[in-house]
Amino acid sequence: GIEMLEIGGRIVYSTCSLNPVEDEAVIARMLLEAEGCVELVEIADTLPGLGHTKGLTTWVTSDKKGNIYKSWDEVPEEAKTLVRPHMFPPPPGDNTDKLNLHKCIRILPHQQNTGGFFVALLEKKAQCPWEKQVKKFGNKTNGTEANSTSNEATANGGAANGGKEGTPEGSEEPPKKKPKVPKFFGFREDPYIYLQKDDEIGPELEAYYGLKLSIDLFLTRCKDESKKNNLYFTTEAVKDIVENNKERVKIINTGVKAFTKCEHKGSECDYRIAQEGVLMLLNHISKRKLYPSKSDMETMLLNSDFDTPPEINLMTEEFKKQLDETSTGSVALIFKDKDQFGCDLSVEIVGWKGKSSVRAYVPKNERVH
Numbered sequence: 242g243i244e245m246l247e248i249g250g251r252i253v254y255s256t257c258s259l260n261p262v263e264d265e266a267v268i269a270r271m272l273l274e275a276e277g278c279v280e281l282v283e284i285a286d287t288l289p290g291l292g293h294t295k296g297l298t299t300w301v302t303s304d305k306k307g308n309i310y311k312s313w314d315e316v317p318e319e320a321k322t323l324v325r326p327h328m329f330p331p332p333p334g335d336n337t338d339k340l341n342l343h344k345c346i347r348i349l350p351h352q353q354n355t356g357g358f359f360v361a362l363l364e365k366k367a368q369c370p371w372e373k374q375v376k377k378f379g380n381k382t383n384g385t386e387a388n389s390t391s392n393e394a395t396a397n398g399g400a401a402n403g404g405k406e407g408t409p410e411g412s413e414e415p416p417k418k419k420p421k422v423p424k425f426f427g428f429r430e431d432p433y434i435y436l437q438k439d440d441e442i443g444p445e446l447e448a449y450y451g452l453k454l455s456i457d458l459f460l461t462r463c464k465d466e467s468k469k470n471n472l473y474f475t476t477e478a479v480k481d482i483v484e485n486n487k488e489r490v491k492i493i494n495t496g497v498k499a500f501t502k503c504e505h506k507g508s509e510c511d512y513r514i515a516q517e518g519v520l521m522l523l524n525h526i527s528k529r530k531l532y533p534s535k536s537d538m539e540t541m542l543l544n545s546d547f548d549t550p551p552e553i554n555l556m557t558e559e560f561k562k563q564l565d566e567t568s569t570g571s572v573a574l575i576f577k578d579k580d581q582f583g584c585d586l587s588v589e590i591v592g593w594k595g596k597s598s599v600r601a602y603v604p605k606n607e608r609v610h
Contacts, residue, residue, distance in 0.1 A: 243271070243279060244372060246365040251282065254361045259349070261300040262328045264359040265342050268296075270327045271363070272340045278369045281344040282362040292352030296345025296361070302328045430493060431462040433483050442469065442512070446500070449510040449570070451527030460496055472500040474518065497521050503571070507596070513571030516591045516602055523573055523589060530573045531592070533560045538576050538588070541601040550593075550600035567594050574601060 242252050256263050272279060285293065303309050304320045313326045331337040348358040436442060436459050443456030458480060461469040473496030475483070483495060499518040504511050514522060514529075523530065533541070537560045544551050553564050574592040579585065591602045 243275070243363070243365060243369060248365055248367060251362060251364045254363060256359045257356055258359060259347060259357045261297050261330075262302060264347075264361075265297050265300065265330070265345060266328050268345060268361050268363075269331050269340055269342060273331060273336070274371075275369050277339075278367040279363050279365055281341045282364050283344045284360065284362045285344075285346055288346075291348070293346040293348050294352075295343040296347065296359075297330075298342050299330050430491065431464060433460050433462060433487075433492065433495065434466055435460045435480060435484065436469075436472075442472070445510055446512065450514075450529055453525045453527070459499065470502045471498055471515070472512065473497060474499045474521065506569075506593075508570035509568060510570055513593070514573055514591045519573060519589050519591050523575070526573070529567065529571065530575055531560070531563045531567065531594075532575050532577070533557075535576065535578065538574070538601075541574075541592070541599065542603060550595065550598040552598050554597075556599070564594055564599060569595060572599075 246252055254268060258264065268281070272281070285295075301309050301311050302324055304316075304324050308320070310316050310320075310324065310329075313324075313329055316324045331340065345359065345361040348355060348360070350357050436456050438455070438457045440456055442459075443452075446452040446456070454474065458477065459472045459474055460480075460483075461472060463470065475496045479495060483492060486492070497518040498515040499522050500512040501515045502511055503513045534557050537556050540551050540555055553561055556564065570593070572592045572594050574590050576588040577586065593600045593602065
């Protein structure tokens with residue numbers, strides 16, 4: 242990745258690990274081998290509001306047995322095949338201080354209720370040392386003839402090369418040939434096809450759910466464009482990246498599943514809300530949002546017969562009134578309360594309102610939670 246950068250170009254190294262051997266140790270080795278041609282960029286100031294800690298400058302390493310080592314000198318001979326020198330922090334000194342490992346950031350799970358992440362931004366200042374080394378290729382003759390020609394050229398002041406002193410004949414680097422490689426490796430993913438602004442699905446979702454998002458920000462993944470079984474939402478920026486890199490980048494996954502097709506179930510709309518995207522979607526729909534009480538949620542979630550959802554007449558009067566005013570189809574069930582500490586508690590799940598019953602789309606093994 243560093244070699245592909247132009248001078249002044251930047252690249253992000255990021256992991257979902259908090260192990261310094263996979264994080265700061267990798268960055269430190271790259272910076273040391275680059276010899277000042279690559280530098281870390283301060284990024285903390287560009288991420289206001291993001292809780293994080295600075296990158297580590299010291300750490301310890303362990304082997305599979307849990308033995309802790311503070312330096313390479315402490316590693317026993319039998320462990321040196323797995324524990325390597327570059328896994329340790331670089332020794333203190335001027336070169337080490339210039340690495341500025343503190344410019345990396347560590348995002349810890351408790352800082353904003355996320356997974357753990359490590360992020361470093363690198364900028365290329367000049368060609369790296371290994372990029373400056375140009376290999377020379379001699380004539381395709383036996384070793385004696387090649388050496389003889391080279392010696393004669395040196396002795397005669399480069400006469401064999403038109404007067405270019407010190408340059409053996411035929412030592413120029415041959416033109417590089419582009420390797421013939423397939424455009425994509427491995428399994429070919431289904432295409433990402435964005436809906437058009439005038440797609441007929443737009444007015445249908447707007448009327449049924451009160452959808453406020455532009456329909457051209459939704460994509461589907463199927464070679465047959467007429468089969469829009471799942472609709473995934475992306476932002477405008479992500480759409481630009483996908484649309485402008487179709488032939489250059491193999492995208493494995495993108496977007497949040499917002500709607501999935503459910504024909505012939507008595508609903509006026511062919512699409513129901515997908516559980517994966519309910520949290521994102523709730524802020525962008527104005528209809529079909531219902532607010533059950535705690536007892537209503539318990540009735541739906543503790544229903545032992547998954548194939549037979551609870552009847553509407555088992556619900557509280559307030560919730561029954563909401564259900565009576567709602568036609569058959571997909572609904573968002575939103576339960577709001579206070580937890581034991583007095584903090585706001587909100588549970589959002591997808592449901593289905595039938596003619597005389599209401600179902601919560603939550604798997605059996607998750608309902609107890």
